Amino acid sequence: MTLTSARTVPGVLELLPAEQIAFQDMLDTIRRNYERFGFLPIETPVMEFSEVLLTKQGGETERQVYFVQSTGALEQGGRPELALRFDLTVPLARYVAEHEHALSFPFRRYQMQRVYRGERAQRGRFREFYQCDIDVIGKDSLSVRYDAEMPAVIYSVFRDLDIGPFQIQLNNRKLMRGYFESLGIADEQQAGVLREVDKLDKHGEEAVRAVLAGPGHGLGDGAVDRIMSFIGVRSQDHADALARLDALQGSGARFEQGRAELREVLGLIRAFGVPESHYALNLSIARGLDYYTGTVYETRLVQHPQIGSICSGGRYDDLAGSYTKSHLPGVGISIGATRLFWQLREAGLLGPVQSTVQVLVTMMDEAQLPAYLALAAQLRGAGIATEAVMEPSKLARQFRHADRAGIRFVVVLGPDELARDMVTLKDMRKQEQFQVPRGELVKTLRVELEQATAMARMGRG
Amino acid sequence: MTLTSARTVPGVLELLPAEQIAFQDMLDTIRRNYERFGFLPIETPVMEFSEVLLTKQGGETERQVYFVQSTGALEQGGRPELALRFDLTVPLARYVAEHEHALSFPFRRYQMQRVYRGERAQRGRFREFYQCDIDVIGKDSLSVRYDAEMPAVIYSVFRDLDIGPFQIQLNNRKLMRGYFESLGIADEQQAGVLREVDKLDKHGEEAVRAVLAGPGHGLGDGAVDRIMSFIGVRSQDHADALARLDALQGSGARFEQGRAELREVLGLIRAFGVPESHYALNLSIARGLDYYTGTVYETRLVQHPQIGSICSGGRYDDLAGSYTKSHLPGVGISIGATRLFWQLREAGLLGPVQSTVQVLVTMMDEAQLPAYLALAAQLRGAGIATEAVMEPSKLARQFRHADRAGIRFVVVLGPDELARDMVTLKDMRKQEQFQVPRGELVKTLRVELEQATAMARMGRG
Numbered sequence: 001m002t003l004t005s006a007r008t009v010p011g012v013l014e015l016l017p018a019e020q021i022a023f024q025d026m027l028d029t030i031r032r033n034y035e036r037f038g039f040l041p042i043e044t045p046v047m048e049f050s051e052v053l054l055t056k057q058g059g060e061t062e063r064q065v066y067f068v069q070s071t072g073a074l075e076q077g078g079r080p081e082l083a084l085r086f087d088l089t090v091p092l093a094r095y096v097a098e099h100e101h102a103l104s105f106p107f108r109r110y111q112m113q114r115v116y117r118g119e120r121a122q123r124g125r126f127r128e129f130y131q132c133d134i135d136v137i138g139k140d141s142l143s144v145r146y147d148a149e150m151p152a153v154i155y156s157v158f159r160d161l162d163i164g165p166f167q168i169q170l171n172n173r174k175l176m177r178g179y180f181e182s183l184g185i186a187d188e189q190q191a192g193v194l195r196e197v198d199k200l201d202k203h204g205e206e207a208v209r210a211v212l213a214g215p216g217h218g219l220g221d222g223a224v225d226r227i228m229s230f231i232g233v234r235s236q237d238h239a240d241a242l243a244r245l246d247a248l249q250g251s252g253a254r255f256e257q258g259r260a261e262l263r264e265v266l267g268l269i270r271a272f273g274v275p276e277s278h279y280a281l282n283l284s285i286a287r288g289l290d291y292y293t294g295t296v297y298e299t300r301l302v303q304h305p306q307i308g309s310i311c312s313g314g315r316y317d318d319l320a321g322s323y324t325k326s327h328l329p330g331v332g333i334s335i336g337a338t339r340l341f342w343q344l345r346e347a348g349l350l351g352p353v354q355s356t357v358q359v360l361v362t363m364m365d366e367a368q369l370p371a372y373l374a375l376a377a378q379l380r381g382a383g384i385a386t387e388a389v390m391e392p393s394k395l396a397r398q399f400r401h402a403d404r405a406g407i408r409f410v411v412v413l414g415p416d417e418l419a420r421d422m423v424t425l426k427d428m429r430k431q432e433q434f435q436v437p438r439g440e441l442v443k444t445l446r447v448e449l450e451q452a453t454a455m456a457r458m459g460r461g
Numbered sequence: 462m463t464l465t466s467a468r469t470v471p472g473v474l475e476l477l478p479a480e481q482i483a484f485q486d487m488l489d490t491i492r493r494n495y496e497r498f499g500f501l502p503i504e505t506p507v508m509e510f511s512e513v514l515l516t517k518q519g520g521e522t523e524r525q526v527y528f529v530q531s532t533g534a535l536e537q538g539g540r541p542e543l544a545l546r547f548d549l550t551v552p553l554a555r556y557v558a559e560h561e562h563a564l565s566f567p568f569r570r571y572q573m574q575r576v577y578r579g580e581r582a583q584r585g586r587f588r589e590f591y592q593c594d595i596d597v598i599g600k601d602s603l604s605v606r607y608d609a610e611m612p613a614v615i616y617s618v619f620r621d622l623d624i625g626p627f628q629i630q631l632n633n634r635k636l637m638r639g640y641f642e643s644l645g646i647a648d649e650q651q652a653g654v655l656r657e658v659d660k661l662d663k664h665g666e667e668a669v670r671a672v673l674a675g676p677g678h679g680l681g682d683g684a685v686d687r688i689m690s691f692i693g694v695r696s697q698d699h700a701d702a703l704a705r706l707d708a709l710q711g712s713g714a715r716f717e718q719g720r721a722e723l724r725e726v727l728g729l730i731r732a733f734g735v736p737e738s739h740y741a742l743n744l745s746i747a748r749g750l751d752y753y754t755g756t757v758y759e760t761r762l763v764q765h766p767q768i769g770s771i772c773s774g775g776r777y778d779d780l781a782g783s784y785t786k787s788h789l790p791g792v793g794i795s796i797g798a799t800r801l802f803w804q805l806r807e808a809g810l811l812g813p814v815q816s817t818v819q820v821l822v823t824m825m826d827e828a829q830l831p832a833y834l835a836l837a838a839q840l841r842g843a844g845i846a847t848e849a850v851m852e853p854s855k856l857a858r859q860f861r862h863a864d865r866a867g868i869r870f871v872v873v874l875g876p877d878e879l880a881r882d883m884v885t886l887k888d889m890r891k892q893e894q895f896q897v898p899r900g901e902l903v904k905t906l907r908v909e910l911e912q913a914t915a916m917a918r919m920g921r922g
Binding site: 003004005006007008009012014015016017020021024035036037038040041042043044045046047048049051052055064065066067068069070071072074080082084093094095097098099102103104106108109114116118128143145146149152156268271272273320322323324325355356357360369370373374376377380381383384385386387388390391401404405 | 464465466467468469470473475476477478481482485493496497498499501502503504505506507508509510512513516525526527528529530531532533535541543545554555556558559560563564565567569570575577579589604606607610613617729732733734781783784785786816817818821830831834835837838841842844845846847848849851852862865866
């Protein structure tokens, strides 16, 4: 028989079990924190009607969409009726519009699912990747206070992910556009200027200066200087952030509204208990062009700036204008978990392999299989994840399997142990082994496993 | 602006948050049990190369496949290169063949993902649904002992799901085919007979009898009687199962091998600690035609037989013959979680709404927002899922929100409480409220939440 080559489609991140466990751990930590802040889960289908998905977006997004057709539809020809979601925001808009009367507002939802983009295959670019989003959606209005809740969630997530020091950076689109306005840059010119500002990290200050002063924008030296000094603002601590806001030389209603919002948001971030080392102003953050209308966020690993923002988002005026006449303002953030995991792996920031399996019950004597299975059943009944060896092999080989798989504890039940109603327990990490009375095994393991978890949290696992 | 109608594609189960929480709970319970038995997680991409996905299957399956094309590929025309997975077995085969040298065997994996089938839209039929699979894959060989582990996992999962009494039913394809052989039914005739036997539940005994005796199969009355009495075998308890096996009047190597396997599997199921009320022989189970080669399983809710099997699977000879020359026998089971959830909902078997949010911190006086946020931060820091009210409204309305959303505990921090460093805690379920010193709130809530969880487990929530 001819064999078909077993290969995954390019541009996806398929993991081996040990890596999958680490990835699942990351997702669990994110979810736990989203739930801790009172966000409710939803999931939407991977497919949406093409006309629903592509109502607003054009250009880039539409070119990257994956279309879906059943065998029947394919045979009939014609444009595909279905497409795969490319983010979680459009499905959220459709969901909220469709179920509006069954939801209570402000609607606080989290959603952690994969999204699809027909990107050109490229290192670190994925065609399938997880997004982990939270949004708060108001009906008619939504207090700016919710803008302060997002950094509190971000802080809590990345503190628990324990991947090194990080900083949440804030800006406000009203502040930024109001500032441009007070420099005499008209509304229709601002999109172009924002687009250049967005390139600051990639292209550097000189390049951005040159373009702003060049024929396309034609800004005078004074205006360019003031823009560069505005987008250069970074704060050191809480008081410094407020002082820098106060010192900004802008004017006009939009500018002042942006400034007032940022002040309130900064104050509440502190009230949420976020340490001031973990948030700062960064007035260069623009986050794209049209969508966001108020507060915007990015999050950076202090020791790995090259990774870029690992959690971004912001405030928008109207979520679902394409589907409903209701006015639904919102604020939200997104963590691109697949890309983050890949980057952490590349940077060597993932911890040692740790299996979901906590205990391996070895097989010393095949005739004693029922005794091994009873022991495994006892551990499982106590909630301890246990693999039982089912086929005979050398004990050394069974230990090697535990070692390679990252299984921390190995249990041996030999004739000697059986006779004395004891169990030999080996800690593979510490390379220590000791005997425990059978009746105390569960208790002993619980203590050991709790200690192991606590040590791992302290980075000393 | 013209509005686009916000609607989901037909044939998917999209849930409101309260239902999503219940569904997520079901998935978590399944996963916890899979991990408890030492299965390792994998996830595969939703898309596979069409040639990889459609290598074996033809007919029905191929007609139900969803094909995927990026915008670029669509413009170029031609057959779609990609398709959505329609089960988790083909992706597992591809995964094991692709990563064979990086995996350790027996490879124990669990996988809980959605699959896609272009079914005709029909009540209770889904085009997108979760499958929750476990499989053990051996290299070259795999002990029949693993066949006994599957019912142990099934027992553990459905005990924890707590959806009423259930029974795991077993048969063995070797036993069944060997029995047919000893009736003189040739190998090539057996598939047809099995197909009829598979219809027993749907069509009833008389109809099956008539077809077997009819022109298509042309079996004599004696053979039909013996087939009907074979497939009528159901055991009452463990001893009865062994006795009924002993009493079977078949012959030949295949028959005897099947009988020996079932005996061993029954013995080990008991050693795994599965109560004998929860497993039985059901010699009518055939589970399709070609795939399974040994033990086969189905699982039924005793009080809801109309729901059919809620967890099925079996032993197969070779997982990945299309992709690799390695011989990879395996055994596995699958829970169709979306369909199960839908059926439980239809049957009114889902418990009361219970939010992931455990505590609502109310807003009595807007000026005290920082105090409310600090309180919420304290609860969240202790791992308690907490929603804080961020915008002022009448306290009664805030309580109503908690009540509707299924949030169990509500915290009130009024001027009186603030002055005395106390907190008022209301249990919405019991409609009791009491005051707690601020410093003891976390401890008190932990005790209350643990009690609530314990009571819910005992079905008295």
